[in-house]
Amino acid sequence: MTETSANEPSPWRSLWNLPDDVAYLNHGSFGPSPIVVQKSYEYWTRQLEQQPMNFFLREMEPALEKSLAVLANFVGTSRGNLVFVDNATFGMNIVAASTRLETDDEVLVNDHEYGAVTRLWRRTCQKAGARLVTCELPAAELHTESVFESIFTRVTSHTKLIVVSHVTSPTAMVMPVEKICRRAKELGIPVCIDGPHAVAMLPLNLRELDCDFYTASCHKWLSAPFGSGFLYVAPRQQKRIQPAVISWGGSISGRQPGWKDEFNWLGTRNPAAFLATADAIRFLLSTASPENCTQLENTQSTKPHTMLDELQQRSRQLTQLATNELRHTIEAKPIIHDRSLRNDSMVSFVLPAELFPTQSFKGKAGHRHPLQDWLWQHHRIEIPLVAWGSQLLIRASAHLYNSPEEYSRLAAAVRDFTHEV
Numbered sequence: 032m033t034e035t036s037a038n039e040p041s042p043w044r045s046l047w048n049l050p051d052d053v054a055y056l057n058h059g060s061f062g063p064s065p066i067v068v069q070k071s072y073e074y075w076t077r078q079l080e081q082q083p084m085n086f087f088l089r090e091m092e093p094a095l096e097k098s099l100a101v102l103a104n105f106v107g108t109s110r111g112n113l114v115f116v117d118n119a120t121f122g123m124n125i126v127a128a129s130t131r132l133e134t135d136d137e138v139l140v141n142d143h144e145y146g147a148v149t150r151l152w153r154r155t156c157q158k159a160g161a162r163l164v165t166c167e168l169p170a171a172e173l174h175t176e177s178v179f180e181s182i183f184t185r186v187t188s189h190t191k192l193i194v195v196s197h198v199t200s201p202t203a204m205v206m207p208v209e210k211i212c213r214r215a216k217e218l219g220i221p222v223c224i225d226g227p228h229a230v231a232m233l234p235l236n237l238r239e240l241d242c243d244f245y246t247a248s249c250h251k252w253l254s255a256p257f258g259s260g261f262l263y264v265a266p267r268q269q270k271r272i273q274p275a276v277i278s279w280g281g282s283i284s285g286r287q288p289g290w291k292d293e294f295n296w297l298g299t300r301n302p303a304a305f306l307a308t309a310d311a312i313r314f315l316l317s318t319a320s321p322e323n324c325t326q327l328e329n330t331q332s333t334k335p336h337t338m339l340d341e342l343q344q345r346s347r348q349l350t351q352l353a354t355n356e357l358r359h360t361i362e363a364k365p366i367i368h369d370r371s372l373r374n375d376s377m378v379s380f381v382l383p384a385e386l387f388p389t390q391s392f393k394g395k396a397g398h399r400h401p402l403q404d405w406l407w408q409h410h411r412i413e414i415p416l417v418a419w420g421s422q423l424l425i426r427a428s429a430h431l432y433n434s435p436e437e438y439s440r441l442a443a444a445v446r447d448f449t450h451e452v
């Protein structure tokens with residue numbers, strides 16, 4: 032076991048094919064998969080290309096179910112409740128297509144939700160003459176109780192659905208989804224959880240969570256290829272689930288009909304990313320070579336230390352280090368203070384307002400803050416910046432391939448930017 036040492040590259044970095052000079056600190060938006068997972072993706076693409084008839088008619092559906100079984104085991108449900116979708120956006124669109132809204136119905140979101148998700152629900156509500164209600168979470172005193180209370184004070188007799196992130200995108204906050212689901216269930220309101228960051232970042236047991244819908248992208252912390260995601264639909268909702276894209280709606284191999292038939296064959300497409308998802312999970316659950324491991328806090332543990340354990344351990348050390356570096360170098364502070372709302376993999380920092388005014392930066396898609404481009408062009412650092420009300424946030428991720436040096440480089444580069452511009 033080694034201490035995470037300051038200037039050395041991560042001992043895990045060679046499992047990815049990231050360029051040596053790039054500090055990749057945006058696993059939260061686009062997480063590169065390890066080489067072993069890329070190989071699995073290539074294997075499945077070859078299977079398809081070699082003999083497409085055999086692949087689509089005979090191999091694909093059983094192989095999808097096998098991969099789903101591994102995923103289902105990982106997220107604590109049965110494979111009968113899961114379908115693969117291209118990404119969380121796709122899954123959320125299926126939920127929107129399945130939600131029957133009438134005039135005066137309400138869909139409840141909050142102001143930490145992902146922009147595209149809010150946009151989808153605004154459109155869905157507008158089409159039906161329903162209302163999108165956006166709950167503003169408190170800016171100060173943000174903790175489990177205040178988040179929970181803020182959401183439920185906006186619930187009315189018209190609320191037809193609560194949409195909530197498991198881990199929010201701009202602020203990297205862990206929402207109290209267990210508590211939200213329990214209360215919503217007592218009130219008879221379905222809950223749809225937008226969960227792309229949570230899978231493999233946090234323990235997830237869908238059976239215990241008992242939400243109605245859970246959408247996720249597997250290309251984030253689960254380390255599966257791009258183009259892989261899943262939608263969980265609770266058994267009580269499976270009868271009313273509708274596809275967002277209409278195709279044949281049946282099994283191509285002639286299986287018994289079921290609710291998933293609308294989702295497996297969405298026209299001809301390459302399902303290699305779905306099939307490689309099982310190998311991403313196998314990678315995370317494999318035993319980590321001890322000589323590369325970050326020093327364990329509890330060295331008494333007799334449980335094998337998996338790559339997932341190592342990911343969580345290393346990320347915790349690195350996000351703490353990032354917090355210290357950014358605080359001391361440029362007085363940037365994490366936006367989330369409460370321990371129970373924080374995670375160990377991704378932290379959003381508020382950049383000092385006097386140095387980083389946001390008047391001309393709205394952070395819309397395709398509009399980048401000059402600091403983001405400057406960090407890339409001058410320091411080979413990839414990291415997202417987000418406009419959050421009047422504040423500018425910088426969100427740093429930590430993964431197995433990251434090293435301490437990258438966070439000191441980040442802090443020094445942000446400080447230099449304020450001197451340059």
Ligand SMILES: Cc1ncc(COP(=O)(O)O)c(C=O)c1O
Nearest residue numbers: 060118119120145196200225248
């Ligand atoms: C909270 C949240 N929801 C949804 C999405 C959309 O994910 P995707 O682009 O993979 O569909 C993201 C992307 O970062 C996100 O952070």
